[in-house]
Amino acid sequence: MTDWRTQLDEKKVLIVDGAWGTELINRGITSREVPEAWNIDRPEEIYFVALAYVNSGADIILTNTFGGSPLKLAKVGLREKTVDINRLGTEISKKAASSRALVFGSIGPTGELLKPLGAASETELLKGFAEQAKALAAGGADGIVIETMMDLTEAKAALRAVKENTSLSVAVTMTFNEAGGKYATLMGVRPDHAAVELERAGADIVGANCGAGIDLMIEVARVMRRATSLPVWCKPNAGLPELVDGKTIYRESPEKMASRFGELVEAGANMIGGCCGSTPAHIRALVLERNKLVIPKP
Numbered sequence: 001m002t003d004w005r006t007q008l009d010e011k012k013v014l015i016v017d018g019a020w021g022t023e024l025i026n027r028g029i030t031s032r033e034v035p036e037a038w039n040i041d042r043p044e045e046i047y048f049v050a051l052a053y054v055n056s057g058a059d060i061i062l063t064n065t066f067g068g069s070p071l072k073l074a075k076v077g078l079r080e081k082t083v084d085i086n087r088l089g090t091e092i093s094k095k096a097a098s099s100r101a102l103v104f105g106s107i108g109p110t111g112e113l114l115k116p117l118g119a120a121s122e123t124e125l126l127k128g129f130a131e132q133a134k135a136l137a138a139g140g141a142d143g144i145v146i147e148t149m150m151d152l153t154e155a156k157a158a159l160r161a162v163k164e165n166t167s168l169s170v171a172v173t174m175t176f177n178e179a180g181g182k183y184a185t186l187m188g189v190r191p192d193h194a195a196v197e198l199e200r201a202g203a204d205i206v207g208a209n210c211g212a213g214i215d216l217m218i219e220v221a222r223v224m225r226r227a228t229s230l231p232v233w234c235k236p237n238a239g240l241p242e243l244v245d246g247k248t249i250y251r252e253s254p255e256k257m258a259s260r261f262g263e264l265v266e267a268g269a270n271m272i273g274g275c276c277g278s279t280p281a282h283i284r285a286l287v288l289e290r291n292k293l294v295i296p297k298p
């Protein structure tokens, strides 16, 4: 398959997949279960989520390995399954992608705070991310995305671990929210600072995921674009989650997300998908918008 850089040149904007967590909830996963354990126990369900995103036209799909760092898996008694969970998760996405999409292995935060705020040392983080990255590469990943990061030190540790242990391209995306007209992660990292620091640390792609819907993402993309010449990756969620009749819902429809696609591209986004609450229908709508950029009108 053509690598992501060549595809980005040809297609102007690459479309990435949408949410996995909310799709797995639709497939019956409960809050008592560990989503990544389904790579072993319910691989067919994982395969169908991946396939739905391939069929919706995504150029890049991810893997069901967001919580697959050994530090995170240790909290749920699955530490010794780290290699299996990450390798199988990648193999499932690769099988669904076939020759139609690239697969980027997903690495999420460990959930640990670094010393002195928490108990984790940087060496432990590096070791854990290295183990996860090697298993994702062994499963055949075409790239890696380190996502939903709040802390720059953890994001950089993950980046370094991937760079030192694989030859894969790496996207690093953080989650920003807005307060008083300023954008920052929960740990106080600003988007422009993140872009500069992550580029300096060797990221191939920088960006943002989750957050609070498409409007916020457009602003964050603008700030990041001014700070870096790297491709910018944006996966907004479908608005903030709301609890209605005991069910979590997301209000931003595929039409709403697609209607702002042009503004997001103008703001500087090069790779666009969806986070929490987005569905294969959202991705399909984004693909149709993108195709207007590359297919000349008759």
Ligand SMILES: [Zn+2]
Pocket (backbone or CB within 6 Å): 209, 210, 211, 237, 275, 276
């Ligand atoms: Zn999300």
